[in-house]
Structures are given as structure tokens and as C-alpha cells.
Amino acid sequence: MIPAAFEYHRPSDVAGALSLLSTHGDDARVLAGGHSLIPMMKLRMASVEHLVDLQDVAELKGISVADGHVTLGAMVTQHSLIESAELAEAAPIVREAALQIADPQVRYMGTVGGNVANGDPGNDMPGLMQCLDARFTLQGPNGSREVAARAYYEAAYFTARADDEILTQISFAVPVGGYAYEKQKRKVGDYATAACGVVLAKEGALCTSASVAMTNLADVPVWSEAAGAALVGTDCGPEAVKTAVAAAVADIDPAEDNRGPVAFKRHVAGIIIGRAISRAWSRA
Amino acid sequence: MNDLTPPTREERSAKLKGLGTSRKRVEDARFTQGKGNYVDDIKLPGMLHGDFVRSPYGHARIKSVNIDAAMALPGVIAVLQAKDLEPLSLHWMPTLAGDKQMVLADGKVLFQGQEVAFVVAEDRYIAADAVELVEVEYEELPVVVDPFKALAPDAPVLREDLEAGADGAHGPRRHHNHIFLWEEGDKAATEQVIDSAEVVAEEMICYQRVHPCPLETCGSVASMDKVNGKLTLYGTFQAPHVVRTVASLLSGIEEHNIRVVSPDIGGGFGNKVGVYPGYVCSIVASIVTGRPVKFIEDRMDNLMTTAFARDYWMKGRISATKDGKITALHAHVTADHGAFDACADPTKFPAGFFHICTGSYDIPVAYCGVDGVYTNKAPGGVAYRCSFRVTEAAYFIERMIEVLAMELNMDAAELRRINFIKKDQFPYHSALGWEYDSGDYHTAWDKALEAVDYAGLRKEQAARVEAFKRGETRKLLGIGLCHFTEIVGAGPVKNCDILGMGMFDSCEIRIHPTGSAIARLGTISQGQGHATTFAQILATEIGIPADSITIEEGDTDTAPYGLGTYGSRSTPVAGAATAMAGRKIRAKAQMIAAYLLEVHDDDVEFDVDRFVVKGAPERFKTMAEIAYASYNQAIPGVEPGLEAVSYYDPPNMTYPFGAYVCVMEIDVDTGTHEVRQFYALDDCGTRINPMVIEGQVHGGLTEALAIAMGQEIAYDEMGNVKTGTLMDFFLPTAVETPHYTTDFTETPSPHHPIGAKGVGESPNVGGVPAFSNAVHDAFRAFGLRQSNMPHDHWRIWKIANDLGLHD
Numbered sequence A: 001m002i003p004a005a006f007e008y009h010r011p012s013d014v015a016g017a018l019s020l021l022s023t024h025g026d027d028a029r030v031l032a033g034g035h036s037l038i039p040m041m042k043l044r045m046a047s048v049e050h051l052v053d054l055q056d057v058a059e060l061k062g063i064s065v066a067d068g069h070v071t072l073g074a075m076v077t078q079h080s081l082i083e084s085a086e087l088a089e090a091a092p093i094v095r096e097a098a099l100q101i102a103d104p105q106v107r108y109m110g111t112v113g114g115n116v117a118n119g120d121p122g123n124d125m126p127g128l129m130q131c132l133d134a135r136f137t138l139q140g141p142n143g144s145r146e147v148a149a150r151a152y153y154e155a156a157y158f159t160a161r162a163d164d165e166i167l168t169q170i171s172f173a174v175p176v177g178g179y180a181y182e183k184q185k186r187k188v189g190d191y192a193t194a195a196c197g198v199v200l201a202k203e204g205a206l207c208t209s210a211s212v213a214m215t216n217l218a219d220v221p222v223w224s225e226a227a228g229a230a231l232v233g234t235d236c237g238p239e240a241v242k243t244a245v246a247a248a249v250a251d252i253d254p255a256e257d258n259r260g261p262v263a264f265k266r267h268v269a270g271i272i273i274g275r276a277i278s279r280a281w282s283r284a
Numbered sequence B: 001m002n003d004l005t006p007p008t009r010e011e012r013s014a015k016l017k018g019l020g021t022s023r024k025r026v027e028d029a030r031f032t033q034g035k036g037n038y039v040d041d042i043k044l045p046g047m048l049h050g051d052f053v054r055s056p057y058g059h060a061r062i063k064s065v066n067i068d069a070a071m072a073l074p075g076v077i078a079v080l081q082a083k084d085l086e087p088l089s090l091h092w093m094p095t096l097a098g099d100k101q102m103v104l105a106d107g108k109v110l111f112q113g114q115e116v117a118f119v120v121a122e123d124r125y126i127a128a129d130a131v132e133l134v135e136v137e138y139e140e141l142p143v144v145v146d147p148f149k150a151l152a153p154d155a156p157v158l159r160e161d162l163e164a165g166a167d168g169a170h171g172p173r174r175h176h177n178h179i180f181l182w183e184e185g186d187k188a189a190t191e192q193v194i195d196s197a198e199v200v201a202e203e204m205i206c207y208q209r210v211h212p213c214p215l216e217t218c219g220s221v222a223s224m225d226k227v228n229g230k231l232t233l234y235g236t237f238q239a240p241h242v243v244r245t246v247a248s249l250l251s252g253i254e255e256h257n258i259r260v261v262s263p264d265i266g267g268g269f270g271n272k273v274g275v276y277p278g279y280v281c282s283i284v285a286s287i288v289t290g291r292p293v294k295f296i297e298d299r300m301d302n303l304m305t306t307a308f309a310r311d312y313w314m315k316g317r318i319s320a321t322k323d324g325k326i327t328a329l330h331a332h333v334t335a336d337h338g339a340f341d342a343c344a345d346p347t348k349f350p351a352g353f354f355h356i357c358t359g360s361y362d363i364p365v366a367y368c369g370v371d372g373v374y375t376n377k378a379p380g381g382v383a384y385r386c387s388f389r390v391t392e393a394a395y396f397i398e399r400m401i402e403v404l405a406m407e408l409n410m411d412a413a414e415l416r417r418i419n420f421i422k423k424d425q426f427p428y429h430s431a432l433g434w435e436y437d438s439g440d441y442h443t444a445w446d447k448a449l450e451a452v453d454y455a456g457l458r459k460e461q462a463a464r465v466e467a468f469k470r471g472e473t474r475k476l477l478g479i480g481l482c483h484f485t486e487i488v489g490a491g492p493v494k495n496c497d498i499l500g501m502g503m504f505d506s507c508e509i510r511i512h513p514t515g516s517a518i519a520r521l522g523t524i525s526q527g528q529g530h531a532t533t534f535a536q537i538l539a540t541e542i543g544i545p546a547d548s549i550t551i552e553e554g555d556t557d558t559a560p561y562g563l564g565t566y567g568s569r570s571t572p573v574a575g576a577a578t579a580m581a582g583r584k585i586r587a588k589a590q591m592i593a594a595y596l597l598e599v600h601d602d603d604v605e606f607d608v609d610r611f612v613v614k615g616a617p618e619r620f621k622t623m624a625e626i627a628y629a630s631y632n633q634a635i636p637g638v639e640p641g642l643e644a645v646s647y648y649d650p651p652n653m654t655y656p657f658g659a660y661v662c663v664m665e666i667d668v669d670t671g672t673h674e675v676r677q678f679y680a681l682d683d684c685g686t687r688i689n690p691m692v693i694e695g696q697v698h699g700g701l702t703e704a705l706a707i708a709m710g711q712e713i714a715y716d717e718m719g720n721v722k723t724g725t726l727m728d729f730f731l732p733t734a735v736e737t738p739h740y741t742t743d744f745t746e747t748p749s750p751h752h753p754i755g756a757k758g759v760g761e762s763p764n765v766g767g768v769p770a771f772s773n774a775v776h777d778a779f780r781a782f783g784l785r786q787s788n789m790p791h792d793h794w795r796i797w798k799i800a801n802d803l804g805l806h807d
């Protein structure tokens, strides 16, 4: 549980970080909260010769809510997501989801940027950001670009981000209507057995829009377009929920692990998705 | 009130903080402030650091080891292999169970994580880098992780070092992977009763492989002083004196030249009883380099290689009359011991005290047989918060009772009640050879059932089942019952020893001139609070306040020889020695008091903190006065000073018992559970410190919850450990821990000087069946008889799925 030797860098701005990344190429990686990367290095599953710590990069911090948009700096900690009154007001689902990540110790250090950038299918923020249709800003040597959360994840630990890019911010429209982030885990500090984020809007007695995304049920987060579509125009009653759940479960591809076999995960996913939809509807 | 009013008897007694007082733990000030002194806190000048190259395979032959690259790394001092230890005959070492174990892989490896080479370097980081640079070429061999498959005729030969067909330490071996068959009881008579019984219940019950997982992992610091020839060994040892003897026998260093020190220990739970390759390698490395060498396991080392617990496959048959009177019990265990038989049991008991498996019940005839088997798993088989295989036995009988209750279509609480050993049957001779010292099971049981409103719970449960069947709820209610009887306090020297060392224990007391004292014991606390409770025993015995008594353990240069702390033996054995040594002090104090008071010895009597002249209580000498006198004046016929030592050989074990009830809600769709209520009544005989008892019960129940609901050391078919980190090995946090209600009855042990029985392990022994029975009970209405632990989410889900509850 001791990492191999590495050089430690601590730039004070994004430009400095980017230049370190281009200088050291493959041998360099950015360090955010370290709560995914450092364990991998200690297990010697990741070897990083140059660690570029983003802790001092002020421009990557801060939460803002303006013009119907939420913007999160990559280095905002998961703890800050929970603490921010502004965010709780604008997008309470973020707080609800963040509270279900790991434990307080991890959340004090772990960042939202690290959580979405990492590409670990167990992380909760990627599914949430797909649910919210967030956009990620990537800054590289040739400027910056935006990638939709729903287009960012390619496979476990493979994402649309190039090695010389830094994910600088996350933004999404303030969600309207009801919401829920439902997660089953074995204990505090565990990744999801199954988790699901839902936001949906209601007019009169009917659902007018719905977004359903899931965590740790495939090697990437799964946004189920069909599940959302199945809810729109319905009263989100038992039949509609059943149809939506069936659609969502058809989109997942869980793998067997110590949390249980595939049949169990599919079953539990269905229950968790159903609960998330019902809870979101009850808040709409 | 004026200052001259003499304190009342009650006030004097309260000041002592003796037996029965909820005295705050004196250790906690340093532990809660981070001021403990653990083995990893020990830093000696010039100290080197060791780390292991470990096998990635479950079974493989070692073709070659190349250490050149590692040795070339600056800061690397040595890389030890089996061939380097061989000239010292230390490449193998004897185990506590009469087998032998490789210290470093000798030609082959037998489990994943096995120690292959020991790297010694200037610091921990260099050592870890060097481990990566050691090149080992392996040739994979077929792996067997299932003890039943290990006994197949064509199973791979695991232990090539053992001569085919030769007897083992415990008699004949009938297969190359067989270790022993150990039997107790009357097999023929048992089978005869069962074969002609009115009702028979039969079940295979597995108690999965788990791990004690103390917060502090194992480690040692060895320091060989080549000038004076003395070896000092600091380490996480639950039995420091035995470690000293073993170290002497292994190394040839005379025992007086070895000092073993157990500093503060961050939890042991049986994991720190054995002797591990890391200890031996740190000693050898220190001898070779002449510098102190530290070895500290990381969490994965600890979970994957040092002693596991359980892994018992228990086949039971229990018979009864139609109205529920149990007539016989037959148990056969297939015990997976891993690659080496390194169980930590008293030497003559290869299956520990598993033959306590008749539990709290008056069963006229019984038999148990245990087959030990080698597999490609880590060695161990320790008593994880229990006395040698007692948890296995308690789980077995408490499951068998539930299965029998189903077979009889009877309430399980009632079935227990009609079979309990009755109060007037004690001392009770069990069919498997034990003499239970004391008990009052009916009283405890009735108290427990009443406390939880058992009848009301059963009504609620029946209503729940109906509601479930009508589709109104997806939650079931389980009522988990357990009445356990433990056997602790090993043990009488006539049949209990470890490597020939009788399992007595000891206490040495010195009273200082000004009336305070130090007592040293042969045991060693790992969190149990010995410094608190042993001082309380003494306070009551010798009338000196507990706050004025220092308790010291763990340094073999100063403490009297003892067999250490595990198996709930400290209070039954060392606690008894403490009381007996205290009585010697008191006897001498009586003579001094009589002299000072100018009366005959028999004319004074002990009164809380003083000796008084019989019939004239205003004439007295306090213990402080007596202590002072023992140092400052010549007393005819009495040696100066006030000291005593006692070595206590217990006449019998003690038999704590308890009645537990767990009420659990189970979600059949997700497999999640919620413990709604947990009631734990413990009878540990005389209660020394109720607060410490409560703390022990809370901790033990939480470990029981862990085991029943999620804990497992799992291997895949290739012999890979699937649960080598705390992400997958379930260690509950405060969030997963339910609220516990504790209660007690008090039935003293008739043979223990103060009647105490030991309590540290009871909650784990009784808790596991209570939690597990709750899960089973929730599904009883749907026909569930047996589902193996751990009852984690997917396995509970699978119970429901297999019963068709998801259709």
C-alpha cells in the first residue's frame, strides 16, 4: 500500500497545469481530491511519475447559479456541494446525491471534477450529470471545448477527455420539477449496488418531461432516453412506472461482483429506479 | 457535617471503586488523545524496514527467484529467501497445532499472498519498491479451495512435505489433504437413538471463513544487540510469554536473553495469537544485519495472510420426541484449515472446544467428529472473539434448534425452554464430556422473552405474513432467538496447554510504602480494559483504591509468566490469580495489623480498607498504615515488604451464558435489512465493571452483526482472495450499527475466587446466531430451513427469489 516514487507539482493556475501536462505527456496526471487516484497509486495499479496537484488553482473553485444555470468549478469538493445553500435551492438533487457518496472523510477531499473526470462506473456524479444533461468544459493546449455529459463516457476509465486536457467546469440548466437520487449500497463508504437519478416535470396531472440515469449498472453511466420517454404524458402511476422501469432495465448491463450476481443487480436496479421515479413524482 | 466525621463504611467502599463499580476506563485518556504507544510507534535508532514479496497464485511451484535488481536498488540491505533461513532451520516453523508452516516459500506456494521473500531496506518506501523488483518465476499448479473437493481421491497433493500415509499430530490421516479426524462422544449410541427417533432434523450448516480484522494490523520490531547478546522483540502479541518461549526454541537464544514486549495493541480478536512469518523474518533480519528491523502488515497483508477464523462445514442431525424433548445430537464437521494447520487451540484440542455444541440443552447422548482438511487458502483458524471454536458450536446448535422447531412445527422459544439444563442440574455433565459450572437458563430466558414482549412480536409477525401474502407490504419481520452457553477460561493445566505450556496465569503484586501498588499479570489487554478492571478486583481484595493501583502487562522481563489474552481467559484465569495474590497480601497484612494493634492475628478482621479489632471497630489499621509499617519497622516473625505472587491453575472452565433476541425487518426485493431491536441479556457471573461489560457487549454484538450480515473471506476457483480490502470485507460503521439493549442476570461461578466468568466474547458467540436466526425466521413461514451466512443483500434477495417471493 505504498505508491512508487513520483514528482509532485503544485501549479497556481490552469495554464501552469496545462504546461506541466504537455511537458511530461503520458507520465503526468492531475491530482484533485486524490480519493480515487491515490488508492490506485498505492495499489500500484496506476503509476504516475508527475503528479500535478490542482489544489492551488483558484479559478477551478466556486459554485455559481445565474441566469437559470448552475456552474461548478472542477475543484469544488463534494462536501461543498452539500454545504452550498445556493445549490441546494437551485438543484437539490445534487445535494441528495452527494450525501450518498462514500463518507464525510472522502467528501471533504473528493471533488466533483475528479468524480466526473475519472470515468469510474461506480462514481455517482457522472450518472447524475447525465440525468441533468450537464456539459463539461475541457481546457487543453489549444483552448477549450465543451462535451455533453451524455457523450463523455466511452468505457470504464475511458472518456472523451484527451490526456493533455483538464476538465475545468461543469454546467447545467437549473432543473425544474421533482427529483430523486436513490442508491443502494452495502454500507456507508461503499459504491452503489444500483443507483438512479430522476428529474421530471409535471403539468396538471401529467408528466411533461423526464430524465432517468443510472450508476454502476454498466461500465459507463447509463442515461435511459426510453425510460424518460415512457413517463412523459403519463400520470407516473404504477403502470407507467413499470413501463419506464422495464425500459431503463433494458438499457443497463451490470456485471457480477462481490455485491452480487447479474440477476440480483437487474432486479434491484428495477426497484431502485421505480423508487426514484415515484419519489421524484411525489416532489414534482 | 464536619471534617472529623469518619467516613461511613459505604463511603470507604465507594472510594475503592472496587467490584461492581462502573469505573471509567483508565486507558481511554491516552487512547482517545492519540497517545497510545503501538508497535508502529516504536522507532529505534538505525531501524530497518521489511516487506514481503508475496505469491500472486494460490498454488504454484517456484522455478526461480532473481533478487539482483532488488539488491541493486540503493537502500536495500538484504533480500531473504527460504534458502537463507535454512541453515538456521528457520525456513519452516512449528505451528501451535502441531503442524509446521513455511516461513518463506520453500519450493512452492500454497496460498495467495504467501510469503516468498523478505526485503530489508533503509525505509518502508524503498522496501516496497524493491518488492516489485524481485523476479519470481512460478509454474501454476491446480488449485483446490473447496475442502470437500480437497478430499477427492485425485485431488492435487498440497503438502508434498508430509510423508504419504504418515500420522499427523492428531492421529491417522486418511488422505493426502487430510489433517486429522477428532472425535468426542458415543457415536454408536447416538446413531442408534437417532435412527429410531420419532422426529429427526438434519441440516448442513456452513460458518463461512471470516477474519478478526483488528483495527491495528500485526507487526513486530526485532532488535538484536550483538554486544550483550540480547534480543528484544516488540510486537502485537496476545501471548508475549509464549512468543518468548517459541522464539527461544526456534532461534536457540537462551530465554533469559530474549525480552518480548507487547505495547498497546489495537484489537486482537484472536488474530494476534499465532506466530507469523513476519515476526520470524524481522528477528532473522535483525540478527543478520545487527540493526533493528520493523515489519508492519498493511491491511491487505492482514486480511489475506494472517489468521482467518471459522470455515466450518457442520453437518448436524438432531432427534427428539414428538413433543419436543431432544434425545440425541450428531455433528460432523469438515474443517477447512487452509495450507498449514495453524489453528490456535490448546494443543490437545485440534477442534478447540467445539464439543460444547450441545449448548444450553440437556441432551442425553451426543457425538461430534471433526475432519481437518488442507486447501489452498491462508492458514489460521483462530478463535475470533470466542473461545476456541465456541462460536461455531453455538451457531451450529442454535441453528439446529431452529431447524428442529420447524420439523416439530413448534415455537422455537418453547422448544428451547423445555430442553434447557435445569438450575438444579448444575454442576452439569454434558454428553460430550464437559462439566458446566453454574447456570440458570430458565430465569434468563423468561426475562428476555418478557422484555421484548415475545408473544406480541409473534402476533405482529403473523399479521405481517398475512399482509405480505395480500400484497400490502414487501417487508417481512424476523425474530431471531439465541440462548448460548460458552466455555471460557482455558484452562486447567491437566488438559490445557499450548506447546506444552500449561494454561495457568499469573499475577504479582507489590504494595508500595505509601499505600499504592503495582500489579503485573501474564495477560495482555488489546482493548479490554485490564488496567481498569483488574485494579478493581484488587481494590476489593486488598482495600487499596483502584485509582492507586497500576496494572502492567506485556513485558516479559517484568511480568510473571502467563499464557496471554484470548478465549475470554483473562478474568477467569489471571483475574483469579489477581484475587489469590491479593489474598496473600491480605493474609500478611492481617499479621502486621494484629502486631500493630497488639492483638492476636485472629482477633482482627478485614473491613473494606482496613483491619479492625473484632468487636471494637474504632481500633483499626488502614491498609495504607499497614503498608507503611511493612517497610519501616521490624515486625517479629514477618519479612519486611508487602508483595505476593500467584500462579493460578483453574480447576475448571467457566460457562457464561446469555439470552439474545433480535428483531429484524427484511426487504424481500432489495435484500436489505434493518435491526429494529436487539436485546442482549448476559450472565457472566460476578460483574466487575458494568460499564466495561456493556462496552464489551456492544463491541461483540457489532462484530456479530458484521459476520452474520456481510463479513466473508471469499476465494474464487483460482485461489484469488476476492475480499482483500475493507471495500469488500464488511466492517460496520456507526451507521450500520443498531441500538442495543443490554441486561443481565448474575449467576457466579462456584469455583472462581470472585465468581467471575468472562464476558468479552459472549456477544459475538450469541450474537451471530441471533442475527442469523432473525433472517431465517423472517422466511420461516415460506419454508426456509437453512441459508448460509453472510446474509448480505444479494444472498437475502436470493432466499426470497428461491422461495418464489419475486414472482
Ligand SMILES: Cc1cc2nc3c(=O)[nH]c(=O)nc-3n(C[C@H](O)[C@H](O)[C@H](O)COP(=O)(O)OP(=O)(O)OC[C@H]3O[C@@H](n4cnc5c(N)ncnc54)[C@H](O)[C@@H]3O)c2cc1C
Pocket: A029, A030, A031, A032, A033, A034, A035, A036, A037, A038, A039, A074, A075, A078, A100, A101, A102, A103, A106, A109, A110, A111, A112, A113, A114, A115, A117, A118, A122, A123, A124, A125, A165, A166, A167, A168, A189, A190, A191, A192
Ligand atoms: C472509500 C471510498 C469510497 C468512495 N465511495 C464513492 C461513492 O460512493 N460514490 C462516488 O461517486 N465516489 C466514491 N468515491 C470516490 C470519491 O468520490 C473520489 O473523490 C472521486 O471519485 C474522485 O475525485 P477526486 O477529487 O478525489 O479525484 P482524484 O482521485 O484526484 O482523481 C481521479 C482521477 O480523475 C483525474 N482528474 C481529477 N480532476 C481532474 C480534472 N479537473 N480534469 C481532468 N482529470 C481530472 C485524475 O487525474 C485521476 O485520474 C469513494 C472513494 C473512497 C476512497
